[in-house]
Amino acid sequence: MLAPDPQLDPMVPTLARITRKIDEIPDVVTFEMEADGWSGFAPGQFNMLGPFGVGEIPISLSGPASKRERLVHTIRAVGPVSRALVELQEGAVLGLRGPYGAPWPVERAQGRDVMVVAGGLGLAPVRPVLYDVLENRDDYEKVIVLYGARRPEEMLFADELSTWRARFDIEVAVTVDHASVGWHGHVGVVTSLLRTVGYDPANTTAYVCGPEIMMRFAARALTDAGVAPGEIWLSMERNMHCAIGLCGHCQLGPVFICRDGPVFDWARLRPLMQQEEL
Numbered sequence: 001m002l003a004p005d006p007q008l009d010p011m012v013p014t015l016a017r018i019t020r021k022i023d024e025i026p027d028v029v030t031f032e033m034e035a036d037g038w039s040g041f042a043p044g045q046f047n048m049l050g051p052f053g054v055g056e057i058p059i060s061l062s063g064p065a066s067k068r069e070r071l072v073h074t075i076r077a078v079g080p081v082s083r084a085l086v087e088l089q090e091g092a093v094l095g096l097r098g099p100y101g102a103p104w105p106v107e108r109a110q111g112r113d114v115m116v117v118a119g120g121l122g123l124a125p126v127r128p129v130l131y132d133v134l135e136n137r138d139d140y141e142k143v144i145v146l147y148g149a150r151r152p153e154e155m156l157f158a159d160e161l162s163t164w165r166a167r168f169d170i171e172v173a174v175t176v177d178h179a180s181v182g183w184h185g186h187v188g189v190v191t192s193l194l195r196t197v198g199y200d201p202a203n204t205t206a207y208v209c210g211p212e213i214m215m216r217f218a219a220r221a222l223t224d225a226g227v228a229p230g231e232i233w234l235s236m237e238r239n240m241h242c243a244i245g246l247c248g249h250c251q252l253g254p255v256f257i258c259r260d261g262p263v264f265d266w267a268r269l270r271p272l273m274q275q276e277e278l
Contacts, residue, residue: 011244013050013095014038016071021090024074025154028121029086030062033071035096040068043106043128044235044263047098048243049073051084056095058240058258059085060125066135071096074124074156100243102263104129104233109205113142115227117218119190119210123147123156125235125262126209134170143170144197148190148214152176152183171197190214191221201226209235216273219266229267236262236269 016035023029041047041061050056057079063072077083088094106129114133118126133140145164149155155174165172173193175186186193190210204227208218215234222232236257241249245259253272255261 011097011242013048013056013097015093016049016096018088018090018092018094021088024156027077027086028074028156030072030074031085031088032063033073033096034069035071038069038071041065041099042103043132044104044125045099045101046125046237046240046243046262047071047073047096047100049075049085050095051081051088052093052095054084055081056097057081057085058100058237058243060235060237060262061099062124062127064131064135065128066131074121076121097243100258102261104207104235104263106132108231109133110139112140112231113199113204114140114144115199115204115206115222116143116145117190117194117206117208117210117222118146119148119214119218120150120154121156122210122214122235125237126207127157129207130164134164137169141203142199144199145170145172146175146190146193146197147172148175148177148193148210150177152180152185173197189217191217194221194225202228204231206232208232212236212238212273219270223266229270230265232266233263234266234269236264 014035016033018031018033020032043065046058046060048056049059059073062074063070075085077086116126164170175188179187206222208215219232238257239250240258241247243258245256250257
């Protein structure tokens, strides 16, 4: 018997099974899953994941959108639901609704410089953008990735960052807030990396994801450098709960993050983010 199709009723979950579990960094895992009726997603969208009997939470998809049969989610244990998810093992079954949300507008960067600015776990939601761009590399000019972590041992997807850095067609710069013994790289906030790379602000589309304070500073720094606010895209996940704009938990001014986002351009988001995160 097939599981319910979540596209028919967004409130009815389907079933997903974990086929692979990857331990990334402490308290962070990546799940590869399969689900009945899954038909793919667009970069930037999210699913509602729920271990049975605990609840459900929104988790962005972190894998390549071109592999339509695969669901990839990267999860940090920070609360009861996310901790229950992280403790699941390969073969476990959980509830899934989705995908939901407005995606990253990857296509608008064609023929332009692409700037990805990510902090901490924020690299996971924006990673599908990089997969899409690199799979269609000839469609873009410069591709720049700026990533910041608190400490070297908390760097997400470190091996993948090294692989991207080894390519000749992408520039990767990494920084940490606090250096550990043996760290010889950059130390400082991720926005400080903007001074170390060359790009054309008038011809740049930026994708920014991370803690809200980091996104505000990154968007302001990009704007100050000359990037148009309408070409700076941020992903918000503030207080999302139902995923379809009914419960009101994620209302931010006139918008609902889950229904109208989570991806917004800075021109629209800037006045709304004057309200500090609740």
